[in-house]
Amino acid sequence: MTDPSGPAAVIAADLAGMRSQTFGLARRAGLEPHLHALVPTGVWRHVPAAWWPAPLRAVRPLDLPADYRDHPVISIGGSGGAVGAALKRRGARVIQVQNPRLPPARFDLVIANRHDRISGPNVILTRTALHGVTPHLLEQARREWAPALAHLPRPLVVVLVGGGNGRFRLGRTEGAALAAGLATMMRRDRVGLALTPSRRTDPAVSAALHHALAGMGAWIWDQTGPNPYLGLLACADAIVVTMDSVSMVSEAVATSAPVMVAALPGRSRRIGQFLHDLTQAGRIRPFAGRLETWPVMPLDDTEIAAQAVRRCLGLA
Template sequence: MTDNILKCLYVHSGNAGDINCCKGIVKNINSEYKILETNHIRKSVEFIDTINQFSPNIFIATGKNAAPLAQVVKEYNPDIFTVFLKNPNKFNIYYDLIWTPEHDNIQYDNSFSTLTTPHNASIDTNYFSVINLNKKKLGVLIGGKNSHYKFGLSEIKKLCDNLKNLAHKNNLQLIITCSKRTGLNNQIYIQKYFMHTEHWVWRGKGPNPFNQILGHCDYFLVTADSINMISELCITGKPIFIYKLPNFFYRFFGKSKFESFYNKLIDLNIVKWFESEIDDWSYKPIDNTQYVSKKIVEEYTNYVRNN
């Protein structure tokens, strides 16, 4: 993306969404880089030592716990270009560039937004031993509860019943993967439910075959709790069905940012709510990871030129 090798220091909060966001940007910026997790930064003096030894041109942070670190960076060396992914809140004054998701509806003088989030996913069509070549495949991405959605054992049981009926009715093979937020008890229930069937559940051992699921499945069903997972699926151009979950937030506060995100994707004919059936359609894939990465490099170049 640029002829000059940059040096980028990335700091994330440790959750899966922030890690994947950082890794996606890393892949798209031609740079030397170092990645830190906020939990491993015990003292500001240690962080300053890292800055001094690595000498980054660009500092990129994501996650609430990472936001304050730009103040340390700017006090140490105001020439370092600082970037935050998502909302830095009161620490926005220490950032030269801020990316926010459109559904957050947050704007700063130096911010820009995209509909889908940066990510580390890619489409892998290499051999995948678990698939049945004689059947169409439904990739199932299962998240977990959060501040907006309830997702306990009763919801898992209902989801598994719906999946079994859907697969039987449409002659589908299910390829299922869970997230860390799914929870151990829920994952065990899913594994036992589909044991001794033609369907396949990733058991959490070895690398998550997420990219192979993107490459080999014909349809996708994803639980409504994860904007990141849905953003990753949007790169495929294949049908995406969102599985509704009980919504805490809507009950007490009205529509959430999740609803705004889903509605925009529905308007673009990218996703549909799962009712009981599946159907076929296609759309132009959306992947904003490269755009966000390119914007960071462009704004850094302008920053250097003007300072």
């Protein structure tokens, strides 16, 4: 990460995944991000953003500084893209993250995943989602969390649990199946296990995991106190992550640990292509209830994207 060279206005829904991608990109490009939360209003909440005739009037006022044209704007997603394109028409320099569902030429730079299937002279495609998980942050987190996890057996398997969404199911039944696979791995491979649910994890899933694993000596975050997420990534000898979250998989493969992906019922072409690419790269394997280890290197395309931002803005 470079030293901050100026602010960047982030146009995004106030969601953890959106902040992770845009803030991570900005900071690694040497910019200091400031969120201007995007909240559609009225009927426009039910209309695809690409159809908004006046995007800046379809959302709550963004409270942008008067000099926003002098600093880059980072927008994300379809609604962010609609607003970002409108700001570019007013003279802003706009970096769009994810497929905007609009022609890429309406932005200064578009950074999307390979599975988004877009192209153009100003389009950069990455294999992973953008994020802020750097080697420096991982080392800091390792020093902070290693003492708290030192009592667990090695190798230490870290488990990142997401949640059901419109594409995959992760309810009580799926949680019980995941718990059974993890318990089998603990018994047969004699591994230590540290698990963190996410904000999206169904409480019934968290309860099933705790019931099955806590008695076997697993460390399970109860979602109180400091968030151990970075510390767990930093201390892991291997990682298991549920397949619903592109962001969590992307952050897991940025470490030096082999990553196993736990399948869930459901289907997503985009996530399927994303996981296929990482499998072909040798970075992930399916989780089958046993510990697997193989030689890996960190895979993180955020730095490629950050370099493209610096070139676009004349900071390189």
